[in-house]
Amino acid sequence: MKTMRRKAILWMGYFLAFACVAVARAQTTTTDTIRLQLFTDSVDLGEVVVKGHRTPAANSRWNDLQPVGLATVGGANGDLYKALQTLPGTQVEGESGRLLVRGGSSYETQTYIDGMHVLNPYTSVSLNSVARSRYSTFMFSGVNLASGGAPLEYGEALSAVLPLETKDHSPVTKLGMNASVVGAGGGGTRAFAKGSVSVDLNYQNLGLYDRIFSGRRDFEKPYRMYSAASQARYTPDDRTVLKVYAQYDRTDFSLYEGDERRLFALGEDNVYFNSTFRRRATDGWEWFGGVAYSHYSRQIGGAAVAGDRWREQQQEWHLKAKTGKRFSPTLRMEAGMEGFFRHYEDAYVLAPADVDSHNRISPTIGAGFLSAVYYPWESLKAELSCRTEYVSAGRTWNFSPRVALNYYRDRWMFSATAGRYTQLPENAWLVQQSRPASEVCVQYNVGARYDCNGRLLKAECYYKDYSRLALAETDGAGVRQVTSHGYGYSKGFDLFFFDDVSLHNFEYYLSYTYNISRRKYREYAELTTPQYATRHNASLTLKYSVPRLRTIVGVTNRFSSGRPYHNPQLPGLMNDEVKPYNSLDLGLTFLPSKKVIVHASATNILGRHNEFGRVDGQPVWASDDHFFYVGVFITLGKKAAYDVSNF
Numbered sequence: 116m117k118t119m120r121r122k123a124i125l126w127m128g129y130f131l132a133f134a135c136v137a138v139a140r141a142q143t144t145t146t147d148t149i150r151l152q153l154f155t156d157s158v159d160l161g162e163v164v165v166k167g168h169r170t171p172a173a174n175s176r177w178n179d180l181q182p183v184g185l186a187t188v189g190g191a192n193g194d195l196y197k198a199l200q201t202l203p204g205t206q207v208e209g210e211s212g213r214l215l216v217r218g219g220s221s222y223e224t225q226t227y228i229d230g231m232h233v234l235n236p237y238t239s240v241s242l243n244s245v246a247r248s249r250y251s252t253f254m255f256s257g258v259n260l261a262s263g264g265a266p267l268e269y270g271e272a273l274s275a276v277l278p279l280e281t282k283d284h285s286p287v288t289k290l291g292m293n294a295s296v297v298g299a300g301g302g303g304t305r306a307f308a309k310g311s312v313s314v315d316l317n318y319q320n321l322g323l324y325d326r327i328f329s330g331r332r333d334f335e336k337p338y339r340m341y342s343a344a345s346q347a348r349y350t351p352d353d354r355t356v357l358k359v360y361a362q363y364d365r366t367d368f369s370l371y372e373g374d375e376r377r378l379f380a381l382g383e384d385n386v387y388f389n390s391t392f393r394r395r396a397t398d399g400w401e402w403f404g405g406v407a408y409s410h411y412s413r414q415i416g417g418a419a420v421a422g423d424r425w426r427e428q429q430q431e432w433h434l435k436a437k438t439g440k441r442f443s444p445t446l447r448m449e450a451g452m453e454g455f456f457r458h459y460e461d462a463y464v465l466a467p468a469d470v471d472s473h474n475r476i477s478p479t480i481g482a483g484f485l486s487a488v489y490y491p492w493e494s495l496k497a498e499l500s501c502r503t504e505y506v507s508a509g510r511t512w513n514f515s516p517r518v519a520l521n522y523y524r525d526r527w528m529f530s531a532t533a534g535r536y537t538q539l540p541e542n543a544w545l546v547q548q549s550r551p552a553s554e555v556c557v558q559y560n561v562g563a564r565y566d567c568n569g570r571l572l573k574a575e576c577y578y579k580d581y582s583r584l585a586l587a588e589t590d591g592a593g594v595r596q597v598t599s600h601g602y603g604y605s606k607g608f609d610l611f612f613f614d615d616v617s618l619h620n621f622e623y624y625l626s627y628t629y630n631i632s633r634r635k636y637r638e639y640a641e642l643t644t645p646q647y648a649t650r651h652n653a654s655l656t657l658k659y660s661v662p663r664l665r666t667i668v669g670v671t672n673r674f675s676s677g678r679p680y681h682n683p684q685l686p687g688l689m690n691d692e693v694k695p696y697n698s699l700d701l702g703l704t705f706l707p708s709k710k711v712i713v714h715a716s717a718t719n720i721l722g723r724h725n726e727f728g729r730v731d732g733q734p735v736w737a738s739d740d741h742f743f744y745v746g747v748f749i750t751l752g753k754k755a756a757y758d759v760s761n762f
Contacts, residue, residue, distance in 0.1 A: 180258040188656055189671035190700020190718040192744045195248040195258065196237075199277075200673070201654040203573070203609035203626040204262035207675045207696055208647065212246045213237060216262050217577060218605030218632030218648050219274030222541050223556075226277045227269060229358060229391045232433045232455070234409030238340065239366050239383045240738075249342070249364060249385065251315075254762050256282045262609070263560045263577050264532035267484050267502040267517050268437065268451065273538045273556040274579070283356050285311040285348065285762060289752030296324050296745050298340075303751075304762060310349040313762045317342045321368075330739035335378060338368040346762055354395040362387045372417070379417045386410040400440045403451070407433040424464040429542065432456040437484075445490040455480040459542040474546040478508035478539060496521040504537065508545065509552045513537045528564045530575075533557075544585040544637065547597040554599075555582045562609075569616030579605040584636035603634030603642065620660040628652040643688040644679045646728045649696075651676040669702035669716075678728035678735075693726040693734065712748040717741065 185191065185198040196214045199205060206215040213221035226236040228250070237246040252258070257280050261269075265276040290303035300317030322337035342364035349357040362385075369380035391405040410430045418425040437451025460475035486500035497520055504513040517534030537553040545551050562575030584601025607630035615622035632648035635641055657670040677692035685691060698719040705713040719725070719741050727735040 176259065176261045176264075180260070182252045182255060182258065185258060186252050186714070187658060187667050187669045187702055187704050189669035189702040190673075190698065190716055191671075191702065192716050192718070192742060193252060193714065193746070195250070195252045197247075198252070199258075199260060201624075201626060201656050201671060202260065202262070203575075203611045203628050204275075206628065206630070206647070206649055206652050207673055207698075211240075214275075214277070215647055216275035217579065217607065217609075217628075218630045218645075219556075219579070220645070220647060223272060223274035223538065224277060225269070225272040225275075226279065228279050228360070228389055228407075229281055229405065230268075230278065230403065230435060231389050231391065231405045231407035232271070232409070232431070233387060233407075234429060234431045235385060235411045238364075239381060239413060240338070249362070249387075250279070254281060255279045263558055263575070264517070264519060264534060265536070267486065267500045267515060267534070267536075268449075270453070270482055270484075270502060270504065271455065271480070271538045273536050273554060273581075281346065281358065281360065282762060283348065283358075284350060285313060287752050289750055291748070291750045293746055293748045295747070296327075296743070297321055302344075309351050310347065312348075313346045315342075315344045315762065324743075328739070328741065328743060331736060332738045333371040333376075335369040335371060335380075336367070339366070341365045354397075356391075356393045358389075358391050360387075360389040369416075375421070377417045377421045379415070381413065381415050383411070383413040399442075400438060402438050404436045405434070407431075409433075418463075420465075422466070425461070426464070427459075427461045429459050430457070447488045448486070450483075450485045452481075452483045454482070459546065461542075461546070476508065476542070476546050478506065478545070478551075480507070480539070481505045494523045496523075500534075504553070506539065506553055508539065509550050511552055513553050513555075526566050528566075530560070530562050530564070532560045540585040544597055548585065548599070549596075551585075552583050552599040554584050554601075556580065557582075569614065571611070571613040573611040574608065576608040577606065581605070581634065581636075584634065586636050587638055587640075601634065601636030603632070603636060605630060605632040605648075607631060620662065621658070623655070623657045625656075626654050639688060641688055646679060646689065649675045649678060665706040667702075667704040667706075669704070671700045671702075673698045673700070678726065680729040683732075693728060696725045696727075697721075697723055698725065710750045710752075713746070714748070715743075715745045717743050 185195060186193050188198040188201060191198040194212070196212060199214060200207060204217050208215050208221065211221070214224045215221055216224050226233045236249055238249055240246050259278045259280070261276045261278070263275070265272060269276040269278065285304050286306050288304060288306045290301070292301035293299065298317060298319035300315065302313065302315035304311050304313040319340040320337060321334075325334055325337050342362065344360070344362040346358065346360040364385050366383040366385075367381060369378060371377065372379045386409070388408040389405070390407075392403065394402045396402065408431070412428045413426070415425040417423065433453065433455055435451065435453035437449060439447065439449030441447040456479050458475070458477045460473070462473045463471045465471050482502060482504040484500065484502040486498060488496065488498045490496055498518070500517045502515040504515070505511075506513065515535040515537060517532070519532040520530065522529045534557070536556045536558065539545055539553055540548070540551065557580040559578045560575055562573065565572045581601075581603040583599045584603065586598050586601035587595060588598050588600065589595050607628060610627040611624065613622075613624040630648065630650060630652070632644055633642050634645055635643070639645070652675045654671060654673045659668045660666070661668070673696070675696040677695050679689040679692055681689055682691035699721050700716070700718045701720055702716040703714070707713065722740060724740060725737065727737065729735060
């Protein structure tokens with residue numbers, strides 16, 4: 116731990132020096148500046164939510180998805196990750212709610228806030244219960260998802276990256292409050308001439324909901340979560356933004372598990388801190404520096420048998436600095452460096468004085484990245500980037516190049532990307548390796564996009580080649596060990612169609628993903644389909660606005676083919692499938708005034724009993740077949756309207 120702190124302090128020194136140089140360079144550059152300020156008249160749209168849509172810059176990236184649009188997806192219940200599961204490339208994770216992308220596990224998709232890594236973005240729940248995002252969708256100005264060919268600026272993600280951007284400015288002083296069947300909260304923003312300070316407090320308790328809609332869980336103490344968050348912004352001019360964000364949340368619950376009614380009790384503390392500095396200098400240089408700290412600790416009683424205890428603790432420092440400049444109309448370059456300083460430890464105690472296992476590891480990752488974007492002519496964009504990493508855990512170097520081409524022709528765009536990505540194994544497997552190595556995924560993507568005045572059609576094929584995966588093997592003496600000899604692949608294609616012009620006040624989109632995933636890794640002793648991977652995934656999302664009633668109706672239907680499972684009566688591993696998954700979800704948003712939003716949603720209204728595989732012949736069910744939500748959001752402020760965000 117002392118070594119980890121020294122390394123973190125050293126890197127923080129590098130970061131501060133970099134920031135000082137950036138500020139000094141920006142302040143010593145003097146040029147004449149012409150400022151243009153645009154003014155527009157307000158337009159009354161009948162108090163209906165304004166819809167915005169921007170096409171992505173690359174075929175496998177989704178840029179600037181709007182929070183209101185995501186929150187009103189039928190059945191999303193205001194959860195960010197649930198709404199994203201309607202996009203192509205994603206797969207249904209109904210038993211945990213986590214994000215699966217293109218045949219990869221949820222661990223292979225990493226979340227970033229303002230360019231800085233989030234160690235644990237999901238809430239903790241019991242087995243086969245749906246987790247939610249720790250962060251409100253409305254906290255962000257835009258939501259981005261790179262389902263393939265993610266920029267190498269974002270490391271430690273084999274499959275996908277979810278970059279989230281908070282608002283740079285919050286010029287309105289306001290207060291907000293909310294109440295729902297699962298909790299209540301409130302907070303607000305105090306705006307100043309050159310910045311703002313925001314505070315958000317929330318409390319969730321499933322006690323009332325469990326009494327009304329009891330599921331498959333027998334709670335002794337219902338799920339509770341306390342959270343407090345704050346963000347400060349400072350914008351001395353239109354080129355400089357300094358943001359500081361901090362959040363703490365506490366989760367605890369207890370319930371009875373199994374036929375023996377074993378008491379399972381969980382207590383968890385989570386801390387996240389994030390500070391970023393961004394400046395656009397008058398000479399064209401752009402500077403960025405950031406530091407993030409994540410701390411996560413969890414204690415579980417009755418984890419496997421009555422009377423046992425499981426303790427787990429993780430923490431991470433993430434430091435990043437980068438700079439970039441457009442040197443000409445045809446060339447832009449960007450370079451940066453970052454470091455991850457992590458510590459993980461766990462302990463399993465069967466009796467008060469008997470520790471069965473105690474593991475710890477403190478890996479450090481240092482990385483540098485360089486990218487160049489070149490336009491040889493107006494219709495062609497070429498991007499070449501590379502990332503070099505040193506990983507202390509295995510004392511290894513990783514080199515990851517990437518190339519991307521985009522060709523524009525009228526309303527068409529054709530894209531192709533190829534790149535190498537690395538990520539350390541999950542901590543539970545990392546601590547079991549004597550000389551751990553980063554897992555590797557080489558991605559190939561080819562796609563096309565057609566955009567025609569409110570209609571968008573996208574198609575993309577992909578192939579992912581996995582190597583150096585963590586694999587549990589048994590030697591000749593029968594001793595189990597974890598090696599890096601695992602491998603596999605994932606291949607398929609995505610289809611997407613969006614239309615918001617065919618009918619007045621009506622929009623819809625259809626997504627479909629075909630995926631074949633095979634892996635020999637972890638406990639899978641032969642090349643087979645992982646339990647979470649499904650071949651067919653489709654979703655249809657409809658939204659209809661009724662201006663006279665000030666109402667938005669959202670309907671979503673999700674479908675996926677059956678989850679694979681191991682049937683001992685058939686040869687091979689993961690050799691059978693459960694019945695297909697289908698869920699019809701409904702959302703209703705009512706706007707009684709400019710400052711009040713009433714939102715209700717219901718999942719799986721047809722009452723299907725969806726299975727998510729089988730373990731030892733027993734079906735894996737979600738904790739509830741349905742989920743119902745009703746919430747009221749009120750914003751108090753002279754100019755605030757249709758904004759449920761306290762930030």
